[in-house]
Amino acid sequence: MSIGYLALVLHAHLPFVRHPESDFVLEEEWLFEAITETYVPLITMFEGLKRDGVDFKLTMSMTPPLVSMLRDPLLQDRYDEHLSKLEELIEMEVERNEHNGHLRYLAEHYAEEFSHVREIWEKYDRDLIKAFKQYQDSNNLEIITCGATHGYLPLMKMYPEAVWAQVKVAVESYAEHFDRPPNGIWLPECAYYEGVERMLADAGLRYFLTDGHGILYARPRPRFGSYAPIYTETGVAAFGRDHESSQQVWSSQVGYPGAAEYREFYRDLGWDAEYEYIKPYVMPNGQRKNVGIKYHKITGKGLGLSDKDWYDPYWAREKAAEHAANFMFNRERQVEHLHGIMQRPPVIVSPYDAELFGHWWYEGPWFLDYLFRKTWFDQGTYEMTHLADYLRDNPTQQVAKPSQSSWGYKGFHEYWLNETNSWIYPHLHKAAERMIDLAKREPADDLEWRALNQAARELLLAQSSDWAFIMRTGTMVPYAVRRTRSHLSRFTKLWEDINEGKVDSGWLVKLEAIDNIFPNINYRVYRSL
Structure with a gap:
């Protein structure tokens, strides 16, 4: 019998970037890269888990700008073109590296990957929201909303109508796309100020996420720290980020993504290839850019990009499995320790930017896949939950007033208000x-x-x-x-x-x-x- 909970939360967000007035705008590729490297791999993971009988639970915010872009016919057409060029380029790479064993192996790896992306893209008629929604309907995925355009709410609180518009428009947009109202909201940048919970309650929201110190410095001080949500006086619950589990993934010093075996993000074929060869696949003005094909691994800290060794997906996947096992082990020990102190099941809330998994950390979706499987088959100390299920099963919590906070640099507002x-x-x-x-x-x-x-x-x-x-x-x-x-x-x-x-x-x-x-x-x- 489990004695605690682990709630993974992914924040899927991109700013609204759409330029029908131009044939090419580099920033539109933020969306295209995220589709290829994060959103399709997540959907692939969900399909595999369901196929193999793993009843996974995950909370995921999908912001209104992202949902709008994923359903926009113009951007869908442009992504089709983007993916076709990737497929064309990787076919050339397979042929070009015919006599270079390892590079051909890597090129074939990417060719298989892009082919699978195409398969998923067409399977859901280019509408990835349809794919995510089906896992919400099966209660594996709890999709929540965010501010309408990810506006930083504490810096507009002197205009309550502006804050209300960010909240209300987001809730209405969510209902249009997911055929139901949202249960929760990822406050943009996890930025909370006292009083915003009244608007969340008026909009019908049941809970929000904030940083850990937003809970730790609540009044009165929460008895269980950030390992249980608190209810505000409006009845809206607040969940706080767990620092320990977050650091294991986020930290540039000790986080998993810095392992030597993992793919190097900053070295890309778009910069490595001969100019005349790569020219048709970079910007229309001929300026180089990342194309998303990367052949090198991190190799070691402090090395220059020219000193990186060849990447090997086999060993990277093995390292992802090792890290997933380590993460699970640490959560088991954490839950056991906290349960002994609290005398009730703790909930460890581990929120991350969704684009970390796949885009910035190429092996991130493999890590998540292994973690869900290992948690399901290999341990009984904790169970994974999403936040709506947790509140349903644990309706009694302490009432307190959260502290003003964000998850930005130094934990308050200065990252969004400075020189x-x-x-x-x-x-x-x-x-x-x-x-x-x-x-x-x-x-x-x-x-x-x-x-x-x-x-x-x-x-x-x-x-x-x-x-x-x-x-x-x-x-x-x-x-x-x-x-x-x-x-x-x-x-x-x-x-x-x-x-x-x-x-x-x-x-x-x-x-x-x-x-x-x-x-x-x-x-x-x-x-x-």
């Missing part, structure tokens, strides 16, 4: 004020109705925490700046046109075609609560 990105907030706040004012209007005609709804979309897209995050990391900064400015400028023009009573219908049509997220949005969501 690199602070300039955006006066503009976002002014736009929020204007949107709240616009929401008081009743449209004069259908054109104004559409303009009001588009203004709401533009504000939501400008509020995405991804843009402030990218500015802070220093990667792809021009794109993040351009996106923030473009959405704000589009919103401002709409605001001016609406107030002047002369909406530019031609321009609005173009805008609706480009920023087409939330087709059923109602701008009145910004009215006073």
Whole structure:
């Protein structure tokens, strides 16, 4: 009989990147890479577990921007083209390395992988949401929502209507795609501020996730720390991240993904191959980029990319099995220790970015597959659960007020508010004020109705925490700046046109075609609560 629970939570999110006005935008490949390397491997894992009788349990957030992009016909067509080029390139690689034993072995490995991706992609009619939904319907997967565009809620709390719009639009979008309301929400960046739980309750949500210190510093101090959820006074439960299990996977120093046997992310055929050979598969302007075919392993810490040895999927898979066994062993000991102290079953909540598994850590889906199987067949100390099942089976918990927190650097808000990105907030706040004012209007005609709804979309897209995050990391900064400015400028023009009573219908049509997220949005969501 088990004496505790392990709840794995994957946060599947990408910012809304869709550019029908351009033939090629590099940032659209964020989605294409995630489909190939993370989402299809996860679906493959689910299929294998069900086939072999493993009744797995997993919580997974799927954010509204990601769901919208996965179901967008334009992006589906573009992914088809992306995958076809990968298939074409790997066929050339198999032929090119005909007399190089190990490289041919690697090329054939990728050829088989891409062929399987194609099989899954077509099996579900290019609609991966359909695939994920079937595992929610079987109660193996608990899919939860997030902020409408992953807006950083604590930095807009002075405008409750803006926070409410992020929550309410997300809940409505979820119901449209999954045919049921969501039970829980991954607060964007796990960022909590006191009072947001009232809005979550009003939206019908039952629980949210925050970082461990959001629970540890709750008032009164939770008796069981972060190893049991707490109920807020609204009845919405809060789950806190477990530091120990998170560190084993996340840490750049001691985490599993840094093992020498694993694939090296930063060395790619797009940079290694002869230029004339790889030119048809890089950017249209001829600039090199990653193509997703990588032949080298991490090899050792501190080595330059030129010193990396050849990758071998066989030994990498063996290492993933070893790490899964180690993770399971550590959770068994952790559960035994905590149960002895708590005298009740602890729940260890282990949340990660979904894209870590497969994209950043190529072997991550293998690790998860082994972990689910080993947990099911090889131990009885704990059982895996998803968060909705846990609350159903353990309805009595302590009531407390969580502490303000996030899972960013230093645990609070400075990663999204600092010298690199602070300039955006006066503009976002002014736009929020204007949107709240616009929401008081009743449209004069259908054109104004559409303009009001588009203004709401533009504000939501400008509020995405991804843009402030990218500015802070220093990667792809021009794109993040351009996106923030473009959405704000589009919103401002709409605001001016609406107030002047002369909406530019031609321009609005173009805008609706480009920023087409939330087709059923109602701008009145910004009215006073």
